Amino acid sequence: MTVVIKTKVADAAPSGGELSITPLTGAIGAAISGVRLADISEQQFQVIRQAFHDNCMLVFRDQFLTIDEHIAFAARWGEFEINAMSPYLDDYPMVLPLSNRGKDKAVTENWHYDSTFKAEPPAITMLSARDIPVGGDTMWCNQYLAYESLSPGLQTILQGVRAEFTGARLAKLYGLDKVPSSLHPVVRTHPETGRKALYIGKPGDTVPRLENMTSADSQPLLRHLYEHSTSPDRIYRHQWRNGDLVMWDNRCTMHYAVHDYGDATRELHRVTIAGDRPR
Ligand SMILES: O=C(O)CCC(=O)C(=O)O
Ligand SMILES: [Fe+2]
Incomplete structure (x- = not known):
């Protein structure tokens, strides 16, 4: 099997059926081409897995996966997470359809890790694009680099600090009485790569406070970490096309x-x- 590692986006011309990995920015993301995810070998899967760990997020254009193909590819990565709060597709309890509920109900228009209010938040999220408008981009930031670019003094201070994460926005959307919440370390170690990442969310509803601190005491540091994490030099912005995975x-x-x-x-x-539980 040939694997071509491209050095920059401009090199990413369609290649004759070879699996190729092209970085999307200098900080995060890679595009994988030359594969159809519905039909990959174990050897190709291992190359994709390594690219995922190296780049934190992957883009596969022109896949147009059926629901069954999407599920079969996802199943290679671990157990499905079923979210009791959200309405799933009939016959496919692991597939959540995302659609436009209007900007005022958009709970994802802020920087977040998924479902941090859970004791064991999901490891991986996969989206298959079916009907994309003009706009509706999604952005990702690299939280390894966010942690590594903090000053050593602040890195030391943050060891062992935990923050409260709540699902207040989702609870409001689904009319739940009880707001789910969890405490997680603000510096977590990735269970597979062993690298440390800054684990935070939007100060306020999503991350109301640091453990053993009032909201007022916590906010300046939480705001600083949020702004620091979302610096434009550590971001990839994806313009969706139908068929993307x-x-x-x-x-x-x-x-x-x-x-x-x-x-x-x-x-x-x-x-x-x-x-698993962040640690
Ligand atoms: O709609 C999107 O592009 C992403 C939504 C989101 O935050 C998610 O699916 O976790
Ligand atoms: Fe999300």
């Missing part, structure tokens, strides 16, 4: 779904892979 690692990236498409249709299918 995009997957990201929820242990080392945050993402932000831009709602700039008004009432237009935007449909994606989402499958998540279970993760």
Whole structure:
């Protein structure tokens, strides 16, 4: 099997059926071409797995996976995560259809890791793009680099610090009485790569406070970490096309779904892979 590692986006001309890995920015993301995900060998899967760990998120263009193909590819990465709060597709309890509920109900238009209110948040999220409007881009940031670019003094101070993460926005959307929440370390170690990543979310509803601190005491530091994490030099912004399959690692990236498409249709299918307790 030949694997071509491209050095920059401009090199990414269609190649004759070889699996190729092209970085999308200098900080995060890679595009994989030359494969059809519905039909990959174990050897190709291992190359894709390594590229995923090296780049934190992957883009596969022109896949047009059926629901069964999406599920079969996802199953290679671990156990499905089923989210009791959300309405799933009939006959496919692991596939969550994402559609335009309107900007005022868009719970994902902020930088976040998925489902941090859970004790064991999902490890991986995969979206299959089915009907994409003009706009509706999604952005990802690299939380390894966010951690590594903090000053050594602040890195030391953050060891062992935990933050409260809540599902307040989702609870409001689904009319739940009880808001789910969990405490997680703000510096977590990725269980597979062993690298440390800054684990935070939007100060306020999503991350109300640091452990043993009031909200007022916590906010300046939480705001600093949020701004630091989302610096433009550590971000990839994806312009979706129908047929894309995009997957990201929820242990080392945050993402932000831009709602700039008004009432237009935007449909994606989402499958998540279970993760473990951040530590
Ligand atoms: O709609 C998107 O592009 C991403 C939504 C999101 O945050 C998610 O699926 O976890
Ligand atoms: Fe998300």
